[in-house]
Amino acid sequence: MPTISKEDYLKSIYTLNLQDDKAVSTSNLAAKLEISNAAISEMSKKLYDLGLISYEKYKGVELTKEGKRIALKILRRHRLWELFMIKVLNLNWDEVHDEAEKLEHHTSDFLIDKIDEYLGFPEFDPHGAPIPSKDGVLPEMPKLIPLNNCEIGRKYQVLRVVDSPSELISYLGRIGMNIHSNIEVVEKLSFDNSIIVMLDNVNHSLSEKVVDKIFVKEIEED
Amino acid sequence: MPTISKEDYLKSIYTLNLQDDKAVSTSNLAAKLEISNAAISEMSKKLYDLGLISYEKYKGVELTKEGKRIALKILRRHRLWELFMIKVLNLNWDEVHDEAEKLEHHTSDFLIDKIDEYLGFPEFDPHGAPIPSKDGVLPEMPKLIPLNNCEIGRKYQVLRVVDSPSELISYLGRIGMNIHSNIEVVEKLSFDNSIIVMLDNVNHSLSEKVVDKIFVKEIEED
């Protein structure tokens, strides 16, 4: 098994690659992991030698099959721990990510499977992220729409909120927005890319930074 | 907060110092932590500079007040995790120590206090070890007798079993010996320091290695 650093690299490569389906650039990775580009270059060589990523100088990196397997394994641990802390230990939405970021590297397969079993083999974590199964399989996911692609006047259900930074989802919790909340897009302000949504009959203005973290699906009106 | 290695050093110094109340020698620590004497000497200097131990060359080490505070904090995390895994996740007696050895270094005060609360602020872990409180206070402990100091014909209650190596307590579990089991010392064989005890009307021969890990209190006959 790779080190803690390597696990976090693989996880970050996986999630960045999901966002736009092409090789992940050094600087993107550096920004995400908050370390220097130089460190990324060095580590990329090591992960390449371990057969966990493909890497050509100046061309960015992509996960190999084995690299992806490990990334999903760490994501599984992360998401199961988050759900467990919320469901069992009563932590809040915004209190679990940083804990999970550490625990994910120090949990045996045996233990995480016990946690999985205790929770009844859940498919989604508290922020709507899919939980890979023991075998590394992701559950069937509904097609998600970024909130900034939504149309005025339509109604949507919140299905996914990126769980970091914690202040952000703490804020969403305070205004009453959770996974499965129903919202209506009231207005889109093009000059700052903010969006006004109605939630429980109250209007809330969400800045671009916040909007970027929210994913929804359209509600079929009937 | 110290690193993982430093936390384990402090914890080991604490437990070795409990056993015989004098400065802990380099080689004792090296054996316990399974690293070289040279590494112990180096780390001792660092912990001394951090004010966590007293250290004079060739004289061994002892915890300072601050060093002891940290050692107890890590022990608290270790023991609460062990109890939690057994009580909540249904792990066995012998499956929790190695997991706890890792988790103890990656659990915030906030999270461990939630676990403590969930368990109802327990005073002893599943192996009978006392759990330091949030404030670093150990619960009142009954006076424990090492099993090898016991007398033939007398009855005792098992109050403490050292939880490592796991094969050892796994064995004790299999023969039905647990914390609070009642046993009677049937025979002490001086040629190999083994002891025969009666447990649930069955005799079991315990080797010296096993005997050394068990602590009891005398049962008042009435």
Next chain:
DNA sequence: TTTGATTTTTAAGCATGCTTAAATATTATA
């Protein structure tokens, strides 16, 4: 109390994973 065994420390070296500064490659712009 001197000698020899044992314990402990020092010295040198290595792996990991960072940093900053300099060099080099890529890309965008004119």
Next chain:
DNA sequence: TATAATATTTAAGCATGCTTAAAAATCAAA
């Protein structure tokens, strides 16, 4: 297409925490 801006890699260095081998201190036994 030459040049300037940007992105990436290389180079050198540092902290941590180990290792083995050699040196030095302590302890034990005659």
